[in-house]
Amino acid sequence: MLIHYKCPNCGDDMAFDSQSGMLSCPSCGRYDNIEDFSEEYITSTFSEDEANEYYCENCGAIIITEAETTATTCSFCDAGVVLGDRLSGSLAPAKVIPFKISKDEAKQAFQKWCGNGRLTPKGFMTANRIKGMTGIYVPFWLYDLHTKAKVKAVGTKVRTYTRGNYIYTETKYYDVFRDINLNYVKVPVDASRKMSDARMDLLEPFDYSELKDFKTPYLAGYIAEKYNYNNKELFPRVKKKIRGFIDSYIRSTISGYSSVQFKYKNIHTKQLHSHYVLFPVWMVYYDYNNKDHTFAMNGQTGKVVGQPPISKGKVAAWFSGISGSAFVAMKLITFFLGGGLW
Amino acid sequence: MVNQKLFSKVWFIFTVFVFCLLPIKTDVVASASKQFVYDRANVLTEEEIAELERLANKYREKRETDFIILITDDPDGKDVKEYMQDFYDDKYSQSDGNVAILAMDLEERDVYVAGFYKAKKHLDNDRIDSLLEQITPDLTAGNYYEAFHSFMNIANRHMGFKPGIDPEWIFFKWWFQLIVSLGVGALIVKMMLRHTGGKITVNERTYRDTNRSRVLQRRDHYVRKSVTRRRKPSNHSGGGGRSSGGGGITKGGHSHSGGRRSF
Numbered sequence: 001m002l003i004h005y006k007c008p009n010c011g012d013d014m015a016f017d018s019q020s021g022m023l024s025c026p027s028c029g030r031y032d033n034i035e036d037f038s039e040e041y042i043t044s045t046f047s048e049d050e051a052n053e054y055y056c057e058n059c060g061a062i063i064i065t066e067a068e069t070t071a072t073t074c075s076f077c078d079a080g081v082v083l084g085d086r087l088s089g090s091l092a093p094a095k096v097i098p099f100k101i102s103k104d105e106a107k108q109a110f111q112k113w114c115g116n117g118r119l120t121p122k123g124f125m126t127a128n129r130i131k132g133m134t135g136i137y138v139p140f141w142l143y144d145l146h147t148k149a150k151v152k153a154v155g156t157k158v159r160t161y162t163r164g165n166y167i168y169t170e171t172k173y174y175d176v177f178r179d180i181n182l183n184y185v186k187v188p189v190d191a192s193r194k195m196s197d198a199r200m201d202l203l204e205p206f207d208y209s210e211l212k213d214f215k216t217p218y219l220a221g222y223i224a225e226k227y228n229y230n231n232k233e234l235f236p237r238v239k240k241k242i243r244g245f246i247d248s249y250i251r252s253t254i255s256g257y258s259s260v261q262f263k264y265k266n267i268h269t270k271q272l273h274s275h276y277v278l279f280p281v282w283m284v285y286y287d288y289n290n291k292d293h294t295f296a297m298n299g300q301t302g303k304v305v306g307q308p309p310i311s312k313g314k315v316a317a318w319f320s321g322i323s324g325s326a327f328v329a330m331k332l333i334t335f336f337l338g339g340g341l342w
Numbered sequence: 343m344v345n346q347k348l349f350s351k352v353w354f355i356f357t358v359f360v361f362c363l364l365p366i367k368t369d370v371v372a373s374a375s376k377q378f379v380y381d382r383a384n385v386l387t388e389e390e391i392a393e394l395e396r397l398a399n400k401y402r403e404k405r406e407t408d409f410i411i412l413i414t415d416d417p418d419g420k421d422v423k424e425y426m427q428d429f430y431d432d433k434y435s436q437s438d439g440n441v442a443i444l445a446m447d448l449e450e451r452d453v454y455v456a457g458f459y460k461a462k463k464h465l466d467n468d469r470i471d472s473l474l475e476q477i478t479p480d481l482t483a484g485n486y487y488e489a490f491h492s493f494m495n496i497a498n499r500h501m502g503f504k505p506g507i508d509p510e511w512i513f514f515k516w517w518f519q520l521i522v523s524l525g526v527g528a529l530i531v532k533m534m535l536r537h538t539g540g541k542i543t544v545n546e547r548t549y550r551d552t553n554r555s556r557v558l559q560r561r562d563h564y565v566r567k568s569v570t571r572r573r574k575p576s577n578h579s580g581g582g583g584r585s586s587g588g589g590g591i592t593k594g595g596h597s598h599s600g601g602r603r604s605f
Contacts, residue, residue: 119538155562166571173566179559183551202540205548245546252546253557305540315531323527330519338503339514 003082004057005220013079015221018099023217034217071224080221091226093214097206099280099299106282106297113304121311124288132285137224137278139191141231143238144272147182151250151265155257178253189238191227202305203298206279231274239269383415383448390487401498407440407461411490415448422447422454431594442497456600467588469500470601472510481605
């Protein structure tokens with residue numbers, strides 16, 4: 001099933017507009033609310049075979065997609081199309097955060113990011129080297145988790161006092177026990193094989209107040225992917241992700257001790273709910289020194305993540321500059337205290 | 343026309359500059375004739391004395407202080423401190439001179455270092471003590487010249503520091519400063535490198551449901567205590583061979599700082 005949005009005015013292809021949050025027509029400037037876009041302008045075609053081949057509703061060309069793709073643009077006529085059957089049944093996302101940052105804004109942000117790299121090579125900062133830019137809806141699982149933690153620890157309080165000719169150090173030992181209920185809600189884990197986990201984690205947080213019920217028009221004009229891993233497969237990863245949070249919460253409930261040594265931590269996490277959602281991410285592909293780099297940007301908040309090329313010369317310059325001035329500063333303090341320069 | 347004006351201006355500045363330098367130059371020459379090393383036991387060679395005199399001259403100008411070395415093997419039955427005090431009364435009484443003096447008595451094998459006036463302020467008992475600490479091993483080994491040479495250098499260095507600061511503080515050592523600055527540079531650059539990829543902007547509170555997260559049960563039971571004790575470190579370090587005499591007042595009424603060692 002292929003879904004395509006036609007402008008009720010002029011018949012051109014419509015796409016999602018991140019500024020207004022509506023479907024818009026680039027030709028005549030018409031805007032349509034996604035909630036009440038008339039069904040008659042949504043053309044859905046079913047392919048007979050197992051939906052591995054899709055024909056563009058607009059120009060009739062074959063739309064070539066990867067197995068994960070759920071939304072794309074026709075490579076011949078550039079019309080935004082949504083592959084509906086890859087978004088139905090168990091593959092139907094519950095919610096979506098629509099794009100808020102437009103392509104131009106993402107481009108500007110990327111250029112700004114290139115410019116203020118203090119450790120990036122000089123040529124990198126000025127050149128315009130974007131090879132490609134894609135707005136992708138990345139599949140995420142949002143977990144609501146309930147954790148029960150029972151911990152036992154030995155806490156010490158140390159006090160020193162002087163009596164007569166002796167200094168006394170008194171250490172008091174305490175038996176510490178905590179039974180904790182912890183609930184974490186909407187913890188995101190990316191479910192796409194293509195996206196690096198570490199990079200997607202850095203894109204957080206997303207603003208959940210803008211979570212919308214999923215409607216296919218949000219995807220028009222963007223690339224979207226379906227999940228590669230289901231909620232069961234990713235459960236270990238979300239558990240690992242909140243483990244640090246749990247530990248720091250536990251530690252925050254045990255205060256007033258000079259030292260705390262844990263005897264045991266009994267942590268049990270179970271899943272309450274999980275939701276399949278799509279989050280907006282801008283990917284910018286660029287090359288430097290014949291090497292491809294990617295730059296990712298949170299399509300909602302504008303947060304930028306990406307490992308830029310590092311100039312060894314600049315690293316050395318910063319290192320020697322900072323070390324040198326620290327040395328000079330210390331020499332100056334010495335000098336003003338009367339120590340002379342050598 | 344313009345060139346000529348400029349030329350005369352430069353010439354004027356140059357002349358003033360030269361005139362400014364002249365008095366300083368003559369002063370240095372005039373002071374060269376003074377004696378700083380009194381080797382009354384003949385332990386130093388001519389060259390060694392000349393070198394020490396040269397150092398004393400150099401430092402005298404910088405610190406406005408005479409650095410004196412007084413060596414005797416026959417102190418007329420006096421203690422080295424008294425011998426040094428009488429020497430000061432004899433040579434410097436009139437002028438209330440700033441003097442840092444090292445007196446060595448080869449008969450009793452005692453060494454005494456004292457500071458008068460400016461040198462009393464800048465070469466206090468603590469600094470003299472640390473100076474003696476550094477040169478006594480050379481004296482014990484009989485390397486008198488090396489010890490005196492170190493005395494000149496260390497006393498001069500200590501004289502530069504403001505009173506109340508320990509000149510031997512590790513912060514003032516160049517190698518310490520080098521290590522610290524390299525460490526600071528490495529740390530900051532490492533942080534910059536780590537931040538190039540993007541910072542983590544979520545924390546423990548981001549996803550926690552505060553209404554349904556709490557401690558159900560908490561126990562903090564006191565179990566036992568242990569007490570250890572150690573003796574308070576005493577302030578008088580006092581030990582073999584280092585009767586720290588401290589300063590004193592000469593018969594002529596000049597107060598000084600000081601310290602002594604046997605070698």
